Each structure stands twice: as structure tokens, then as C-alpha cells.
Amino acid sequence: MSQITPVLKREFLGYFRSPVAYVFLIVFLVASVGLAFFVGGFFKANQASLQSFFVFQPWLYLFLIPAIGMRLWAEERRGGTIELLFTLPLTTLDAVLGKFFAAWAFLVLGLALTFPLAITVGWLGDPDWGVIAGGYLGSALMAGAYLAVCSLLSSLTKNQVIAFVLGVVVNLVLVFLGWSVFNGLLSGFLPVPAVDFIANLGFIPHFDAFAKGILDPSDFAYFGSVIALALTLNYVALER
Amino acid sequence: MIEVKGLVKTYGNKRAVDGVSFTVRPGDILGFLGPNGAGKSTTMKMITGYLRPDAGTATVAGIDVAKDPVAVKSRIGYLPESAPAYGEMTVVEFLNFIGEVRGFRAAATRREKVERALALTHLESVRRQAIETLSKGYKQRVGFAQALLHEPPCLVLDEPTDGLDPNQKNEVRSLIKSMAADRAVILSTHILEEVDAICNRIIVISSGKVVVDETPDAFRARKPGARLDAIFRDLTSADA
Numbered sequence: 373m374s375q376i377t378p379v380l381k382r383e384f385l386g387y388f389r390s391p392v393a394y395v396f397l398i399v400f401l402v403a404s405v406g407l408a409f410f411v412g413g414f415f416k417a418n419q420a421s422l423q424s425f426f427v428f429q430p431w432l433y434l435f436l437i438p439a440i441g442m443r444l445w446a447e448e449r450r451g452g453t454i455e456l457l458f459t460l461p462l463t464t465l466d467a468v469l470g471k472f473f474a475a476w477a478f479l480v481l482g483l484a485l486t487f488p489l490a491i492t493v494g495w496l497g498d499p500d501w502g503v504i505a506g507g508y509l510g511s512a513l514m515a516g517a518y519l520a521v522c523s524l525l526s527s528l529t530k531n532q533v534i535a536f537v538l539g540v541v542v543n544l545v546l547v548f549l550g551w552s553v554f555n556g557l558l559s560g561f562l563p564v565p566a567v568d569f570i571a572n573l574g575f576i577p578h579f580d581a582f583a584k585g586i587l588d589p590s591d592f593a594y595f596g597s598v599i600a601l602a603l604t605l606n607y608v609a610l611e612r
Numbered sequence: 613m614i615e616v617k618g619l620v621k622t623y624g625n626k627r628a629v630d631g632v633s634f635t636v637r638p639g640d641i642l643g644f645l646g647p648n649g650a651g652k653s654t655t656m657k658m659i660t661g662y663l664r665p666d667a668g669t670a671t672v673a674g675i676d677v678a679k680d681p682v683a684v685k686s687r688i689g690y691l692p693e694s695a696p697a698y699g700e701m702t703v704v705e706f707l708n709f710i711g712e713v714r715g716f717r718a719a720a721t722r723r724e725k726v727e728r729a730l731a732l733t734h735l736e737s738v739r740r741q742a743i744e745t746l747s748k749g750y751k752q753r754v755g756f757a758q759a760l761l762h763e764p765p766c767l768v769l770d771e772p773t774d775g776l777d778p779n780q781k782n783e784v785r786s787l788i789k790s791m792a793a794d795r796a797v798i799l800s801t802h803i804l805e806e807v808d809a810i811c812n813r814i815i816v817i818s819s820g821k822v823v824v825d826e827t828p829d830a831f832r833a834r835k836p837g838a839r840l841d842a843i844f845r846d847l848t849s850a851d852a
Contacts, residue, residue, distance in 0.1 A: 378712040382698070389700040389742075452696035456758075459660045460713045461686035 375462035379470025380477075387478050400436055400482045405489060407432065420497025425489055426507045426583040430547050430575055433518050438539030440479065441522025442532045444471050445610070449530035468607050472523055479515045483508065503585035510582020513595040514575055518543050520602035527609045543575075546598075550574020613638050613796035614659060614766055618668035621654050628654045630820035631668070636796040636813075638765070641788065643811035643828075644800040647848050651820040652800040653693055656768050659798070660690045672766055686714070689764035693771055695755025699744030703735055703754055706743055707761060714762040729757040732787065748775045756784070760791065767791065769799040773806060785810050804840040818848040 387393035404425065408414045412424030448454035457467055493499045522539040529535050548554045550571045559567045571577050578591040614636040621629040629651040636642050646652050657663040659670045661681040670677045677684040697706055707726045716722040730736050733753040738746060743754055752775065759767060772788065773781045788797060789810050801807065807814055807828060814831045816824035824831065824847060835843050 375713060378709060381712075382701075382709045386698070386700060389705075451699070452692065452694065453698055455657070455662050455692045456690075456696050459662050459685055459688070459690045459692070460710070461682045461715070462713060463682060 375466040376470040376473070379457075379462065379467055380474045383471050383474030384477055386474075393478070396436070396440065396478075397482050397485060400432075401485060403432055403436075404428065404486060408489070420493050420499040422490060422493060422499070422504050422507055423583065425486070426511060426579075429511050430514065430579060433515060434540060434543050434547060437479065437515060437518040438522050438536045438543065440475055441519050441539055442526050442535035444475060444523045445527035445606075446530050446532045446535045450532070464607055464610050468523070468603055468610065472520060472603060472606075475519055475523070476516050479519060480512050483511055483515065500585065503583075506585040506587060507583040509587075510579045510591070513582070513592070514579045517546075517575065517595045517598040517602075520599040520606070521546070524602045524606040524609065527606050546573070546575050548574065550576035550578070552576075613640075613673060614798065615671045616655070616659060616668070617670075619655060619658055619665050619670060620667040621651075621658060621663060622666050627820050629658070629665075632817065632820070632822055633668075634815055634822060634825055636766075636798055638794050638796050639792065640813055641792045641797045641799065641811045642813045642815060643807035644798055644815055644817065645802065645804070645807060645844065646800075646817040648802065650817045650848070652817055653770055655817070656690075656770050656798065656800060660688055660768055661685050662692075686762075687764055688766045688768055689759035689762065691755045691759040691767075691769045691772055694774070695752050697743045697751065697754050697758065700742060702740050702742055703730070703746075703757075704739045706754065707757055710758045710761055716762075725761050729761040732760065733757040734783070749777065749780045752776055752780075752784075756787070765795055767795055767797045767799075769797070771801055772799055773801065773803065781806075804844055808840060816844065816847050823847050 387396075407428040408422075408425035412427060414424045417424055445454070448457060458464070490499075490504055493504070494501075521542055522535070525538040525542060526532075526535040528538075551574065555567050555571045558570060562570075572594075578594045581588055581591050616635070617633050619629050619632045620627070632651070632655050634642070644652050644655070654663065658665045659672070659677065661677045661684055664678065672684045672687050675683050675687075698709075701709065704726065707729055708722060711722040711725050714725075716725055730739060733756050735750065735753055735757055738750055743751060746754065752772070756772065759769065767788075769788070773784050776784060785806065788799065791797070792810075799811070811828060814824060814826060814828055815822055831843065832840065835846075
């Protein structure tokens with residue numbers, strides 16, 4: 373297990389050895405703040421909250437997280453470094469967790485860099501800091517779930533484009549399952565409990581709870597299970 | 613030191629390695645010869661724990677690679693074919709990463725190991741250069757430095773002189789020779805003069821089977837006066 377650290381460190385610093393980190397962070401910040409201001413009506417809502425910021429995150433993550441996750445394994449396969457990695461004295465689990473936590477830490481860094489938005493809200497009004505903290509926590513957990521799915525898909529191919537497209541599609545399904553518009557369509561011909569069940573498989577209902585400041589253990593369990601399941605399959609795919 | 617017994621590996625319906633057995637003792641430099649596709653690389657990948665054999669065992673220092681892969685991997689220095697490395701890292705960054713995974717956690721010890729590896733492979737002049745900007749010869753040396761950084765008792769080198777110019781080839785050969793005193797070395801090649809120059813044992817593999825396992829002198833005595841490649845051609849014509 374101590375072998376996770378070197379992998380994590382190499383992977384995390386690796387983002388900053390290429391323009392990837394800077395491009396990603398800038399796009400992420402501009403897009404998330406831009407959406408909140410210009411589409412979400414951050415000022416118009418006249419509320420001291422980050423609701424208009426968090427509401428777009430499931431959609432933003434849909435494209436940005438596959439961009440980070442696609443290279444995790446596909447790049448190693450293409451470059452042949454996977455052979456180097458797996459002939460070093462570490463286990464497959466060390467490598468899977470090291471890479472996952474490095475990419476997750478990078479995403480959380482991006483998320484943390486949106487803090488001026490929270491400060492702005494605090495300066496303009498009197499927000500409920502608990503709700504804001506809940507939103508950030510939920511967003512970080514949701515990012516982990518997206519990422520774990522992308523890591524799994526990246527391990528199935530040596531082509532990063534395929535990994536990206538699969539990542540978007542599978543995450544899109546997971547977003548759609550819990551999207552109110554889609555659930556509204558379903559309730560036209562499915563009984564309510566069935567629609568509820570389907571909605572609960574998706575990301576949005578669980579994230580919304582966090583964004584409202586509700587910390588329900590079942591929502592933690594949901595994101596935790598998605599991460600654990602995807603990484604287990606990731607491990608199995610690599611051990612094969 | 614390295615003991616291989618009845619290794620088998622099948623890809624689809626092609627048997628790449630078909631019951632390969634041999635032993636390498638400390639002090640041996642084993643030349644692993646064979647036409648392309650004969651199963652040299654596949655055998656090496658099974659010894660180093662990258663591929664799992666379908667049948668048979670590979671043990672290093674008495675440890676079965678299937679039972680304790682991490683222990684075996686920590687005793688082997690492996691140079692995979694075409695020396696894969698993380699291109700965006702500089703030579704020093706890369707070797708530091710390898711050192712860390714190899715268990716040299718204290719910065720001082722690690723620096724010492726890295727410096728020694730840099731000196732042995734004459735990489736000091738490019739130490740701060742990104743690996744992807746290096747020429748083929750330098751990349752190969754980075755692969756070498758990585759393989760011998762932890763002074764392993766076993767070295768497995770897949771075509772170590774591939775793509776090097778004659779001077780570099782000579783240098784790599786004397787490097788291998790100087791390290792072989794108390795180590796077990798396996799190197800694959802399809803350059804016969806190389807075997808003659810440094811190996812004290814020859815194994816010829818053809819269509820996944822060992823067809824020759826003897827000293828270079830005995831190999832030459834098979835057809836007195838003939839060139840080595842003529843003997844080689846006779847032995848491996850089944851592969852053509």
C-alpha cells in the first residue's frame with residue numbers, strides 16, 4: 373500500500389509537466405464561473421448562494437472529467453510504459469489507486485480554485501456556509517465518481533479518443549438517469565416508484581442533496597459505491 | 613538464480629511460447645536468440661511478471677513469480693523492448709520516480725543511487741532534459757539506468773543494443789559485461805556477433821521452443837568454419 377505514494381506523486385506532478393494542467397484549470401474556471409454568471413443568473417437571482425454555480429457542475433463534468441480520465445491508462449498502453457509500471461515492485465491495486473487519487477486530487481484542486489466565488493458571495497451577502505460547504509463536498513465526491521468511471525474505460529483501450537468518447541457516453545447515461553427532465557418523461561408511462569428507483573441510480577439527485585446542504589449517509593454511500601465498483605472493474609480489467 | 617520450467621503462453625490459437633525451460637546462474641550472461649516472433653519477448657515478459665504464463669513456472673532466487681510477483685520484481689532489473697519511459701519527465705525526475713518505487717525513500721540514498729546510475733550510463737549531460745526530446749541512443753540508456761538503479765541480482769534486457777550506433781553498442785556491451793560478475797543476465801538479440809562478444813551461454817528459440825542451449829564454443833563447433841548466422845539459419849528455418 374505504501375507504493376501508492378510514488379505513483380500518486382508522479383501522476384499528479386505529471387499534469388504540471390505539460391500544458392494539460394494549465395489548460396484544464398483555466399477552462400474549468402472560466403466555464404464554471406461563466407455558466408454561473410451568464411446562464412445561471414448569479415446576480416439576477418439576488419441570493420447569497422452558490423446554487424447557480426453548482427447546478428451546472430454535472431454537465432460541465434460530463435466533458436471535462438473524461439478529458440482528464442481518458443489518458444490515465446490509455447496513454448500507458450500506447451506508450452508501452454504500462455509494461456514498465458507493472459514490472460516495478462508494486463501491485464495492480466497500488467497503481468489503480470495511485471493514479472485515481474492523483475487525478476482526483478487534481479480535480480479537487482480545480483474545484484478549490486473557484487473559492488473566490490464563495491468569497492464574493494460572502495462579501496456581497498450573508499450566505500449559509502454550511503450549504504456552500506455541502507455543495508463543494510458533493511461536487512468533489514461526484515467528480516470522483518465521474519473519474520472512476522473514466523479510469524475504468526481508459527483501461528480498456530490504448531486509444532485516448534475512444535476512452536474520451538466512452539467516458540462521455542457512460543457518464544451521460546448516469547447523469548440522464550437522475551435528470552428531472554428525463555424522469556418527467558419516464559413518469560408518463562412508468563409508475564412513480566420505478567421512476568424514483570431509476571432516478572436514484574443517477575448522479576444528480578444525490579448531488580442535489582449535497583448542494584442543498586443535506587449530508588445524507590446514503591448519498592455518501594452512493595458516490596462511494598460508484599467509485600468502488602468502477603475501480604474494482606478497473607482492477608479486474610488490468611489483471612486480466 | 614532464474615529458473616524457467618515448461619513455460620507456455622498462447623495468444624488466440626497461436627502458441628507463442630511452447631514449453632520453454634532453462635536455468636540462469638549468477639555470472640551467466642545468457643544470449644537469448646531467435647527470429648522475430650519466436651517468443652523471446654514473451655518469455656521475458658513472463659519471467660518479469662508482466663504476463664501470466666498459461667502453464668509452467670518462472671522462479672527468481674527461489675521465488676515463484678506467480679506466487680509473489682512483487683518480491684520477484686524487486687529482484688529484477690528489466691529493460692523492456694524499445695525502452696519505454698515517461699517522456700514528459702526529465703531523466704533525473706524519471707530515475708527518482710523509479711528509485712522511489714524501488715524503495716529508496718530517503719532522499720540522500722535515492723540521490724546516490726540515481727547519480728550512480730547516471731554515471732554508469734553516461735547520462736549526466738542530459739540529466740535535466742525531458743526524455744521525449746532525447747535521441748534513440750540516449751533513451752535506450754535511460755532504460756538501462758532505470759534497470760540497474762537498484763543493483764538487482766538479475767537483469768533481463770530485451771534487445772538492449774537495438775537502434776544504437778556501433779560505438780554505443782560497444783559501450784553497452786562492456787557495461788553489461790562489467791555488471792555480470794555476480795549477477796544473472798538474460799539478454800535477447802538477433803545480432804549474432806553480440807552473443808559472440810559478451811555471452812557465455814546461448815539459447816536459441818524457434819517457434820516457441822528451445823532448440824539450442826549451450827556455450828558459444830559448442831555452438832560454433834556445430835559447423836566448424838561456418839559463420840554463426842549460417843548455423844542460426846539452419847536451426848531456425850522452421851520459423852520462416
